[in-house]
Amino acid sequence: MVKYSIIGKGNTERKLQTMPYERTEVSAREIERQKEICARVRAALGGSERFAMVDTYGCQQNESDSEVLRGYLRSMGYTMTDDEDKADVIAVNTCAVREHATMRVFGNVGALTHLKRVHPERIVIVCGCMVQQPHMAEKIKNSFRVVDLCFGPHELWRFPELFERTLQVHGLSGARGRVFDAESAESVAEGLPRERDGSVKAWLSIMNGCNNFCSYCIVPYVRGRERSRRSGDVVREAESLVAAGYKDITLLGQNVNSYGRGLDEDVDFAGLLRKINAIPGDFRIRFMTSHPKDATERLFAAMAECEKCAPHIHLPVQSGSDRILRAMNRGYTAEKYLAQVDLARKYIPNLVLTTDVIVGFPGETEEDFLDTLALTEKVRFDSMFTFIYSRRPGTPAAKIEDTTPRAVIQNRFARLVESAGRVSAELHRAQEGKTFRVLIDGTAKNGDYTLSARTAGGRLVHLRGDESLIGSWANARIVSSNTFALFGEITE
8 A cells, every 4th residue: 555645735735744665645735836036036136137047967867857956947937058157046857876067066166256247146056866966965055155956856746946045045137146946746747837959859758766775876875766747648648759759759767677566556667668659649659778687588578569659778786796786786697687788689689778887896807807897798789888886885886896997997887888899889780771650850060971860779870861850750871980980862
């Protein structure tokens, strides 16, 4: 029996009660209150044109969150810009997954100090996963005085409330005041405004949070436990996207395979795919990310039977060593992973398979690495996203001592990248001479190839043609390729 609680139901006071496995929902009334705040802010700003910039780091879920930020800011009367010199509000939506992203945030936020001195009335916001870590929030508060508002991902739904408070303490004249709010309340909120990038591809978040607690990963600590949206809400949003002309819809979740757990309805991810596939229209369904321990035959069967579902799955293996997989708390063995790949390819013969691999996990030996290399060579992934292990304070892996020289890790990484590139190039060459139905989704700058497109499996195709073709379907015959892309010509 799932226990539910409602934020904002019955009174205007914000109430939130959390239990480890409690599903907490934000009431429609509370979301309307946030929209009323947007209208108040818009009125307070007057009729003068004001600009806002949202700078996003990290994953597709962060991109989706930034759509909400832009939607709220637009509702408050701001026009979006990519020019920080022009922006009256600069929002930095952060990532906590790797150290590199964290350092980039610190560097770029610190660089705003001069801009703030010249224009003290400008508002700087730092939000997202990095802020959800108490030590990071404290560091931003104490070391980056340029920041006016700071909040974590759980507070995104009430951004207008926090922003209005910032305006009140900061003052439109530029008086100093700061608002920091990184509470740990995990909830599901519907009806949030969005401003999406482009009109061809769309993110559709179906859940948030993660229950897996891989030993190297900070996500469960900053995104919280798994919280699935109700299937009816997801389907209605998908319907609205199709009606608006979007032709490539990507379902998002930290682990989409566990969708539906905790809901008071009989639905899983395979069932959700079938519901969205039943929506009339000519569009594709993609999804990410899948956890191997939860990838089932039922999912592969649904992918095969749903004609709108892309024949592509991103299935992060992370390591080919059982010893390292146990230390990572991944919940499967290399043998089980290979069996899943075989099963997926049985159901979907034209499957495009991509993955993530971490090199240099604490204690990884040469033998462990060779196991990883052997697995990737056996599977022959169409593309691999390769990373050197990044220590994340607060995770179990961060406590593991490791004396492996950095040069050794770099060498292993280079060998893996070389292998991945070679396999990708070979698989791309095998597509030459074939014709694919592609969706033209943007521009490209690759010699006289001016358009980018995607096959059903998600392979990148560069084409020649006019920008007026963006958003249309075309048949593309592949004439050449390289490691990263296919090159084609549009046919009848």
